[in-house]
Amino acid sequence: MTFLRRQLPLAITLIMGVTFALQYYIPHPISEDAITHLSKWMQIISGFALVLGLASLFQVHATKIRRKVPGWGYSVILYLAMLVTVLVGLFWSKGQTRVDGLQTGFGWIYDYTMVPLQATMFSILAFFIASAAYRAFRARSREAALLLAAAIVVMMGRVPLGQFLLPWTWDITQWLLNVVNSAARRAILIGVSMGAVALSVKIILGYERSYLGGGKDQ
Amino acid sequence: MTLVSILLLVLLPGAAFAAPFPLTPPEDVRALDTPNDAGKSISVVWKASPADSKERRVEIWMAEGGANQAKLEFKKITEFASNTRYIKPGDFPWWDQPAPKGDHYGKVPSSQAFPIEDGKPYTAKLVMRAGDQEVSSPVSEAISRPDWFNLAQINNLAFVLAFTGILLASINAARRNPHMYLRRIAGLDAVEEAIGRSTEMGRPILYLTGAGDMGEVPTIAATVILGEVAKKVAHYDTTLKIPHRDPIVMAVCQEVVKEAYAEAGRPDAYREDFNFFITSDQFSYTAAVDGIMMREKPAANFFMGSYFAESLLLTETGASTGAIQIAGTDSDHQLPFFVTTCDYTLIGEELYAASAYLSREPVLVGTLRGQDFGKAIIMAALILGTALATLGVAIQSDAVNYVLDLFKDFK
Amino acid sequence: MKEFARRMISIDRRIIFLLIALATLLPLLHPFGLPIKVSPEVRGVFDHIEGLPKGSVFFLSLDFDPSSKPELEPQAIALLRHAFRKDLRVIGMTHWLTGTALADSIFVSVAKEMGKEPGKDYVFLGWSPGTGSLVIAMGQDLYKAFPTDYAKSATLGMPVLQGVRNLRDVNYLVSLAAGNPGIEMWYVFGKDKYRFEMGGGSTGVMAPGLYPFLRSGQINGLIGGLQGAAEYETLIGVMGKAVAGMDAQSADHFVIISLVLLCNVFYFVLRGEKGRPANA
């Protein structure tokens, strides 16, 4: 039993990992076929994994409603919104947002509730940036000063009014982005990628197991 | 890039005086199985000539069957200007090139007009055409085969294997000696200062672990650093406030803080309500934490872990209450805001390094060390490579490619 | 002076909210129409599409959802107008589940405006899970990855897909991305192996991080944010939402720059005092 629970998952990870890392170097049709099938499978499996994520959200709010924690009414709103969307989507509109160019009920819900809600959610950050610009973005060190100076040049150089008033900001912005920013970003990219490769290697070789999660006897 | 232009410069005089050259067929025409592919394709290589020009066109003709076959039915596959399709540096590595750099290379994949099957011989010839004149090259035969290994990518594999080896060796070394040298992270000194100031002012310390769950590296790093902070706080009578948005992270943090107090010899000072849960909703959580900052005016705010758009709302309020703020995150899209609103920021990998430095967990320390080795190799390659590439141009030599090709990405 | 600075720095932040709201709203109501300069990054994408012969296969992946609609929708519309004007065959999809219906409506509305028919001139494949695996699947066999399109018609045999077996047959691919999955993922799992030419468009937040890929030629052009969209609209000569928004964008940037400068002036005035400028 412990073999099934503990060693078998690690063995599967090892075999899958090594096989599909090597697959990259093998151009033979057999190897191509393998990746074709597997990638197709993964497409379907990720659908199941998505449901897992949705379900855990479901659970969180179900608990809130059951225990009547403060603000449980909002969880009810969430449930109702979800229920209505699912019912309309599955049974009335058959998953279509548009039939012959005409909006369906499902499409209406998407266009008039989801789109404005999601778009507005992040647009309020514009206000907070403005307030932070006034109250918090201080040149408290030489580094922060450099950062702010670069930011101001880019903010000028990237809009028509800045280009109109101070044309040189355009050229400096181009240089900052293409050369200095590229250098910093490239180094970060290389560093982060080494971290990602190291993590993948550790997962395949069983040094890193947190992804297995769930269940006891970890 | 530059090498290409040099190549063109060398060849351009030829193009400019193309007219006087008599029309000759492409030389040294060789058909071969396309290297490193899944089969069903033949390639052709031939020598570059000073007579190559835009006006002279090359046509690839193919036929089924071997070159010695009596009757070959040639079909025209494609045509192009004779001064194109050169093998440029970067196309093939020196250890696996079908022809020297500067020669021509043309690939004929299987198509509906001319299907190519594996294992059967095919014959190719090239026709050079200028206006209505044409000359044909000798024929050459090849058999297409699928390949079992892409030799051009052997440097990629070598890099992966070497890096894996270094990583494992470092982890093992760290298991034997978890206290191997790591440089002190400057940001950790700021932690000390912040705690000292809170005690002086008699105000609480606020510690956030970010938006991630326990499966994420930055969150784990945040809990490790929390342990260190708690140990120091335990020595003074300062209050810790750790608002949470994930119940599991909260449970882990309770353990961490409790342990830290015990280790500091102050288990009596530990209180269960240091950690408390607010809500999992991003903005409601943020609003509640902002409320705490405004009411209790903590002397120090710590923001460790991964953050999203809420970072700005949190640090702005913190800055306005005059708290010392220390951040540590690998969420690169939020880093600019942390740097400008906080007094000290652990940037990206510094956060992991800090947690390795503090916890001395062999896998963390070993990984950090292994990556350092990898970086050292890359840094050396950057400097040496640039020097060699420059030298190559200066002395007009391709020999430098023997080294440069090792760090190129081939297909 | 210090007293003034102290009072200024502690004004109610809702006053600043109001300021930014006005800076956005007024130029929208009364645009002043400044000329827009085109950067080489945006021109890279434009020139490549301009150079494609009629009937080439252009793949547009709309990898965003409504939260970045204001930035990426104008980019998508401008690119589609350009591609349809050049009579390219357009294949569309999205990797972002919650952006599917939005992407569909962008395709449908631009196609209608340009008189293009689904299945014949373009196809919108919709969303499918898997990100990297999905790209590999499409690289091997497009019809296995997407047996039907978003409108549930079979993809096999569609006139627009004639001669297209997989991603290798795509002439140019552009991913308009608001994050991951997006441009990098398309490169790593797609272009790296299936060798189509590729360009990118992204939100402003993402754009600076994509410059290393631009430099190395991994993408041959980059449309960054609303400004990038406005540049593209200028290039194709059809002004849309992006150009209309640029005046407000200019005004907003000036408000922010002024606020940062003011903030630092007050900070330096107060810095001499004991402790830090506290209490808002």
Added chain:
Amino acid sequence: MPEHLIPTHALLGGWVAVGLTLFIFSFLYKDNPLFKTGEHLYVGVSVGYSVVVVWYEVFIRLVWQEVTKGNYEPTIPVMIGLLIWTRFIPRIAWLSRLAFAFVVGFGSGVAIPRIVSSYILKQIEDTVTPLVTMGTGGISMSFDLANPQSGINTIVLLVGVFSVLFYFFFSVEHRGAGYVAARTGVYFLMIGFGASFGYTVMSRMSLLIGRFADLKTFASAAYGYATPILLAVTVISLGIWEKTRRRGDEP
């Protein structure tokens, strides 16, 4: 403009969209029930939307339609997918580990060579370029800052990549030459972050412009002045909420 141009469902939609937009904007005043309602509605609708799309795109399109066509291959991934779902049943939850092992193993394996190729080798390749060019006049180096590929910019790039990598190098103390290299790295990082900062500001402002442009559309007579009317309603509601709350707080 004649009102009849806008169909009823779009008119209604406009009002709903404006109302919800204002609900979210009310967070600018402070966290309040209108905002919370909007936030939860958003989560609910997007979860609902996702469920429907996953149902049709995965279970119908990729699985059911294939199986009815006689292609039984999708049953294998379905089995593995079902294993993932055992997480909901504590007693056999460990089975999900097998599925995760399969998925994560595949993902890690596939990632390694591709990351090395695109994010490491390709990036080194583009950084390692000759600083000089050979022209008709012999060797020369370009000092044209405006050309990102010029010799001088190649040096800047090289110095930048090297020093930033060095900043994230933890095995040596940053002293002496190391100090200079690390400081240089920090300055490169800061300019890079500055560019991100400017671009992020640009992004957020664009989003706001987008929302305001929509609100402006819905403010027209054709939409029955939805924006101004609902704005007034939102403000009044917030006022009432503030009053009742104060009263509730005091005792």
